Amino acid sequence: MTRRALSLTLLATLLSVAAARPVAIGGQLTSPRVETKTLPSGQEGLPVWFLTRLGVDVLLNSPSEIRLRFANRELRWTGAWSTPSLSAPEQLGGSWHVSLDVLRALGVTQVEDAPDIVDFPAPAAQGLTPETAPASAYFSPFPTPVQPPVSVPAPAPSPSPAPSAPPAAPEEGARLASTRTSRTLRRALETQRVVLELTKGAQYSVTRDERGVTLVLADTAGDVSAQTLESGDSLTVTPGSGNLHVRLETGANGASTVFTLDDPPRIVVDTVTNLDPSVTPPPDVDKLPAGVMYRNVGKLHLVSFDDTRFEPRVVSAPLGQAKGVADLVRDAGAIAGVNGGYFDPKSALPVDLVARGGMMVAPSLERRATLGFTDSSVLFGFPKPRYVLSGPWGSLTVNTVGAAARPQWLTLFVADGRTPVGAGDLVTLFLDLGKNVVSGVANGVTMPRAGDVTVTFDPKRFPNLPRFIGGPAKLDLMWQANGWETVREALAAGPLLVDDGKVVVDPVREGFDTGSNVWRPTRQVAFAVLSGKPTIAYFEQGTPEEFARALASVGVTRALRLDSGSSATVFFGGGYLNTVWSRPVPNAIVFVPKVSTTAAGR
Structure with missing residues (x-):
């Protein structure tokens, strides 16, 4: 390949990658300045959180689903767009971005699409979308108040003072450029977001009380404002003494979280309120x-x-x-x-059937599908579990598991410490499973301790069972299904x-x-x-x-x-x-x- 051909190929490659351009709305450049982004795929796009400034209603913005609505059109992404052939969302700088072709598919027009600017028409209304991004480096906790300077005597004037340079202009502080709010409902869980967009980073403090949250932004200017939000909460902005005071009244049931975002610098207040405790909260x-x-x-x-x-x-x-x-x-x-x-x-x-810790604590109907958990696997089957009590005297199959004894049956129970066992002339054996012996014998009604394993029976019906402490008695849980021998639950x-x-x-x-x-x-x-x-x-x-x-x-x-x-x-x-x-x-x-x-x- 010649050098000229190689240069043309390189130029074509560079031109295929979209260049970032400043964004204007209604002919006015955004303030703070926002630019389109060159996405990892080479497409030109914008962050989803910014689209509300173009009038797009962002219904959902999460790693698994993005839903956008503009006028009467709606697009949904759940691994693929509801409208085919559109570019997939891409993550950049902690925020999800969509390419400009997605906006065009929504019907968002561009007044001007030039090499040095992309201009969108001013929307009739603005909104806000949930977003996630790393904490901003623009912000820091509110500093400790500076102590007043100590007064010292002025030095004697110099006989021939050297000329001094004019003092540097003081650096201009931050200004509140815009305030945006949104409200989403997931069942009865209301999430309200308030975003304070600044011209530059600012130090701030947060004070919470039973009725809401107050932010004080140091060296920050802004206009006085007061508004009632869609949720019914009130938001007031009051400048004073070089600082900006922002008060959000959320009521006693609201829980607010304050964090920061970059590009442009923003302070975000998320408030979550359960509007109806009788409705289950959704999983996050x-x-x-x-x-x-x-x-x-x-x-x-x-x-x-x-x-x-x-x-x-x-x-x-x-x-x-x-x-x-x-x-x-x-x-x-x-x-x-x-x-x-x-x-x-x-x-x-x-x-x-319910079995825990290798013990069957509720009997099986022996006909319905069963789950078995070993230390390494999950089993599905019809194992028909039965207890077998055995010793030199022979072996017996336990008829049922539970506290209520029946004279004609052999009844086993894993005690809970609250429920008595036995009745009338029945005998109850206490089993030591580690030593495979009888550890106790009781007649009539008795109260075993939690965790005790007991077997209650009629001695006339089961005369071979040992009725003395130390008598041999081994208990085995037989699953009657291959592979179930090691099932613990x-x-x-x-x-x-x-x-x-x-x-x-x-x-x-x-x-x-x-x-x-x-x-x-x-x-x-x-x-x-x-x-x-x-x-x-x-x-x-x-x-x-x-x-x-x-x-x-x-x-x-x-x-x-x-x-x-x-x-x-x-x-x-x-x-x-x-x-x-x-x-x-x-x-x-x-x-x-x-x-x-x-x-x-x-």
């Missing part, structure tokens, strides 16, 4: 911990977890009690959770929705009455596996079959429905996927951080 999907991934496809919501960071566990409220899923999550030190299996609302007792619910990526709903096999409320169209939850990761799935409304088809369509390989309807609750990111409160539940599946071997050994 933009601030999830590393290893937690959220995806939304239509009515289907999926929360997946990195299994090298988090592990699922079965947790329960005290026997006969129910608690909110959020409370069960917090009690376990977990980051997320979903309600568990079916239960009797009157007694709050599970109606199917388990929960039964059903039906099984998806297996090997295919819909496998079979209500007859699992004993469900499709004419009952259990099968009605309602909100649904499931424990699933997506891309090899344990996942909580939430379906806003539908039948189990519709839920299963939705899961299979997005690539879920296995899924088991949990108790749904009014019990369906998914808590993560500090909020709920369900839009209305659900009733308390006796058990839940939660995700807790794994403790690394290195950290545990320190």
